[in-house]
Amino acid sequence: MNQDIHGMIKAYHETLHEGIWDGTDKTVWPGEDMSSSRMMHWRTKRMASLRMNIEREIHGLQKIQQMNENKIHHINGLRESLFSGTSVRESRVSIDTAQTAIQQNDNIRILTLVTIL
Numbered sequence: 001m002n003q004d005i006h007g008m009i010k011a012y013h014e015t016l017h018e019g020i021w022d023g024t025d026k027t028v029w030p031g032e033d034m035s036s037s038r039m040m041h042w043r044t045k046r047m048a049s050l051r052m053n054i055e056r057e058i059h060g061l062q063k064i065q066q067m068n069e070n071k072i073h074h075i076n077g078l079r080e081s082l083f084s085g086t087s088v089r090e091s092r093v094s095i096d097t098a099q100t101a102i103q104q105n106d107n108i109r110i111l112t113l114v115t116i117l
Contacts, residue, residue: 002072005065012058021051 019025023043 002065002068005061005068009058009061009065012054016054021047023047 017025020028023029023039029039
């Protein structure tokens with residue numbers, strides 16, 4: 001998901017450059033008269049409002065991306081803790097098994113000594 005968000009933010013920054021917002025990009029603004037009242041209205045009012053809305057959404061996407069990163073780090077920490085806890089549990093089971101084997105060896109030694117006598 002973060003890769004998709006990163007792609008959207010990157011596409012925004014690469015595609016909507018400053019020339020689009022200030023009216024100097026000739027692809028978006030092909031008109032000759034840059035000082036007409038209609039052009040000034042679009043550049044100052046409409047495009048500024050649009051830019052503000054898009055920037056707000058981009059900021060929201062960046063917040064979501066950061067929240068996702070924090071969750072990923074938290075989940076990775078939990079996974080590592082689970083792995084460590086599982087390792088400790090397996091070590092304890094191994095120690096219990098070893099103690100049982102030692103007890104069985106002691107019982108066999110005692111039985112052997114009693115049988116010999």
